[in-house]
Amino acid sequence: MDPILQANEAFYLAFQEFDLETMEGLWSGRPTDVCIHPGWSILRGWADIRESWTRIFSNTTYMRFAPSDVEVHVVGQVARVTCVENIYAIQEGHTLHSQVAGTNVFEHIDGRWLLTLHHGSPMRVTRSATPDADA
Amino acid sequence: MDPILQANEAFYLAFQEFDLETMEGLWSGRPTDVCIHPGWSILRGWADIRESWTRIFSNTTYMRFAPSDVEVHVVGQVARVTCVENIYAIQEGHTLHSQVAGTNVFEHIDGRWLLTLHHGSPMRVTRSATPDADA
Numbered sequence: 001m002d003p004i005l006q007a008n009e010a011f012y013l014a015f016q017e018f019d020l021e022t023m024e025g026l027w028s029g030r031p032t033d034v035c036i037h038p039g040w041s042i043l044r045g046w047a048d049i050r051e052s053w054t055r056i057f058s059n060t061t062y063m064r065f066a067p068s069d070v071e072v073h074v075v076g077q078v079a080r081v082t083c084v085e086n087i088y089a090i091q092e093g094h095t096l097h098s099q100v101a102g103t104n105v106f107e108h109i110d111g112r113w114l115l116t117l118h119h120g121s122p123m124r125v126t127r128s129a130t131p132d133a134d135a
Numbered sequence: 136m137d138p139i140l141q142a143n144e145a146f147y148l149a150f151q152e153f154d155l156e157t158m159e160g161l162w163s164g165r166p167t168d169v170c171i172h173p174g175w176s177i178l179r180g181w182a183d184i185r186e187s188w189t190r191i192f193s194n195t196t197y198m199r200f201a202p203s204d205v206e207v208h209v210v211g212q213v214a215r216v217t218c219v220e221n222i223y224a225i226q227e228g229h230t231l232h233s234q235v236a237g238t239n240v241f242e243h244i245d246g247r248w249l250l251t252l253h254h255g256s257p258m259r260v261t262r263s264a265t266p267d268a269d270a
Contacts, residue, residue: 032206032208034206034208034217034238038256039256039257039258040236041219041234041236041258042236071167071169071179073167073169075212075213075242076210076211076212077210077211080169080240082169082171082179082252084177099176101171101175101176101177101254103254105240116208117215117217117238119254119256120256121171121173121254121255121257122256123175123176
């Protein structure tokens with residue numbers, strides 16, 4: 001599999017598995033790293049980005065990503081993946097079906113493609129009480 | 136002035152001036168160009184991106200950008216600008232104060248920094264009827 005697509009899949013896998021340690025290893029960890037979650041302001045540097053994952057992971061019970069419309073564009077040591085993140089999640093007792101437009105920028109550092117920017121923006125969200133929310 | 140910041144400013148100037156011709160000249164015009172407006176799905180290639188500007192420009196009476204938190208990150212021929220777009224706009228009779236998190240990716244092509252990706256996502260929006268909406 002293309003190593004860039006592999007890095008992109010690893011990112012969504014760590015995301016849905018709430019795997020902070022793996023997530024940390026996927027980023028460059030440099031102060032120039034940028035993360036923009038849907039509706040959030042701009043987070044710069046790993047400390048703030050890490051804190052955001054901790055917060056998201058602790059608020060979410062279940063999450064599955066099915067990326068579609070995935071396109072890779074490479075120029076030198078920079079690769080950009082754009083895709084639609086089709087998300088099924090359970091957050092704070094609600095089921096969320098959402099589509100997020102995602103931009104992920106990777107840089108080829110020490111032989112690995114590492115994330116240096118993640119930008120997600122809401123396209124469509126449907127909220128409903130989970131069937132077992134009152135159970 | 137730094138040519139990348141200059142290209143970034145030219146983009147917001149063309150945006151607020153509803154200047155489609157200048158806007159067209161700022162993009163690479165390649166099929167790999169990507170544009171994601173706040174709340175929109177992913178647009179790929181200049182034809183669809185152009186159509187989006189036409190639509191935005193025709194729905195907007197007035198628009199001013201004051202970018203803040205502007206950061207430039209360059210790797211080889213790729214430059215990434217992230218910033219907060221502080222926007223004051225009049226759209227369909229309503230005054231809009233909004234903040235958009237913006238990612239702009241430029242590539243150095245034939246001696247110029249040309250846009251190849253614009254991704255904007257809503258951070259905060261305040262809507263109100265314009266004072267002269269009923270005038």
